[in-house]
Amino acid sequence: MKLLLILPKSERGYWGKVSKSGKAGFVRLNLPTIAALTPNEWDVEILDNRVRPVDYAAKPDLVGVTGFTSEIPSAYEIADNWRRAGVTVVMGGVHVSAMPDEALAHADSVVIGEAELVWAGLLDDFKRGELKKKYKADRLCGMEGMVIPRRDLLDRPMFSGFYTMQATRGCPFNCDYCAVTAFFGKEFRVRPVADVIDEIKGFGAKEFFFMDDNIVGRAKYAKELFTELIPLKVTWGSQASVTMAKDPELLRLYAASGGKYAFIGLESLSQKNLDRMHKSWNSAKGFKEAIEKIHDAGINIIGSFVFGLDDDDPTVFKTTLDFIMETKLDAAQFHILTPLPGTVTYGVLEKEGRIIDRDWAKYHTGEVVFQPKGMTVEELQAGYHWIFRETYTIGSILKRSLRSRRGLIYRIAANLSYRKKALKMPKAGGNQGSPDLL
Template sequence: MKLKLIAPAWRESRTGKIKRFSFFPPLSLGILASLTPDDVEISLTDENLQEIDFQEKVDLVAITTMTAAAPRSYEIAEKFRANGARVVLGGIHPSAVPEEAVNYADAVCIGEAEDYWPELIEDFKGGQLKKFYRAGERKKFLTIPRPKRSLFPPKGYLTSITMQTTRGCPFACDFCSVTTFFGRTYRFCPIPGIISELRDLKAKLVAFVDDNIGGNFKRAKELFSELIPLKLKWYSQASINISQDDELLELARKSGCIGLFIGLESLSTQNLEAVGKKVNVVEKFEQAIEKIHYYGLAIQGAFIFGLDEDDKSVFKQTVEFAKKMKLEAVQFGILTPFPGTPLYAQMEKEGRIFDRNWAHYDIGHVVFEPKHMSPATLRQGFEWAWTEFYSVRSILQRLGLLRRNLEFLLALNFAYRRGVRHFSHMPV
């Protein structure tokens, strides 16, 4: 039996061309490979870096997809099915809309696949593949097997070593797909297993792809303490409330943390309250950012444009704030009602969604009617913000010459700068 694992590529928002870039390897597919019996021959293609060979003779194709890549995933599935292969679809998007996804596949995986993947393989071998496979009750502690990293492309990623130490998030923001997929849970991997794997990998730079690595302060302190002897560098994602614990920040610094992706989302208290982001307190943003910077940790702040209190002044206000606070990087996104989220249900009820092309659900398109500006104004302001923040002058002013991990931060900023050049009518 031959199994093909595929991570589909996203397309450029303006040209529609396939992007050939990815920060990280598809960790979930590496985990599936490790759960597959040894008698199965496995190959893996990350379309973000590699071409897919549609003529390859395979028996079963497994595709994991987020919403923006769903149309491409369906194209890939149809091509392989036309050549006689069976196809399984999984990931966040198929889990949110399984009845849609099954139109393009022989089976759909709903939720985390660890519990049922070996069963699915045996069902396929026996010719008894079911249409739907659903994750059972979530266990309190995670037992994530080591991924088969040898299947990943050897070059092209910001770092090839990614790990999950937790799953889920203790918060449930209305716009976020994390709670939809993992439930309102926050679960931990055993720390000894994490440390053992890192030692075996001889890791120097690691991306912990947790949704909120600091979601439980006590556990985060235990993990960071155990990371210190490894003398590695790492980055991850956390909530702004990590700034409340000096001991935790000091341990993060000592353990090699070079930066955190933090969802600031909005400078409007009303916006944050409306989407359930109660952990964010606008009045404390400056103090929190200064505290995190004091401990030498870089911040990539995430901001959402198009929330219900936003008007056209939001773009300049947000960019000026990000520059003033010398955020090392930012990610600006357009509010997007992903299927399965409370935001989607709300906007559907209000009749505000006008674009149902999933390829546009990439936080770079406007797919709904904003309340206080036109869709065109929202898109133009979004493009201006990216271009302004990643101008050469802005990069140099924010980073200076003495910033910790300057080489890495410059590389990140200029990678983003290259990405905004497709906003062709905006000067860079």
């Protein structure tokens, strides 16, 4: 029997696009993991629609489609096409788990939550012709003995970041706008260190990315993992929380094990904003000192900021840019607050009647889909484009990158890559809010 698993492309937005050379970014592990959970009797194919078109003339027995919220309109279109061709479609993932009834208008069946616990049962039911509409994982899956994702089913040259890993799931925090805890639960789960090391040894690459939402979410575990990584002489990056700056040993091991960079969600320089989004453990006052400590340990920081929070007014963009320059952040990513279904932010903005656009394709954190409090929709959109462009001028790149000779080439290369995106953003007074230009 033939199973075709499809990752859709995002029609709008600034991230996840295919480069001029035809490569997608990081490999996502969701479909290779589903493939690994599928019994051998199935012939499984993974199709990443970002790099390959869908061939509706093929005759799979079953199609599985997933996607983030901004990709879901594409995912629904793909699902509709397959169903018109008479093929049964199953959908799952973060968005589908939050909006299962919406997804059921496009699929024969949906998986709610992590697929590990229900996938084999779903396939059995399908074979017997007894597929149910909903398969809901009734608990979180354990991380011992997890399957190794079927990377062999992916076309390696089509990805710029082929080797990605997962050591933990979830995050010990619960920020209002984040879908991580909504999907993965409040429990921070970790894989046995030996399993992680075996998987890394298995793919034999010297450079990879941990897809974890917060690799330092449990300091004791992170230290054990980093200690075991040292002999492998690899380089890696991940997402991490700024709290790691408080633990010198954790910083030392992060760097010593090859941790070259960390994506850190600083999110806002307003403590009021941080408190409101239940991110009080992020202390705006402590950011500068924390950044210094992380830099001193030899770790580059890609800081992430969210705009449009209730305490933000139009001055937030200039204040944030000044902070980035003063602290010589190695790079920064910016996001417009986006009420992703399933999150607390979605519930709050929905209740307050502030969601103004429900085109999921715009939910890629680069377009305004809600009514902000402290500025107009246009000011928020224009400010987002402005700070992106200003952060990645050649002058700004040099000033920040030259903070130290260590890792200079890496920093310049990363900044030039962000600059390519920034240059495609509309200038003030230009074609605002037209990501289709990208």
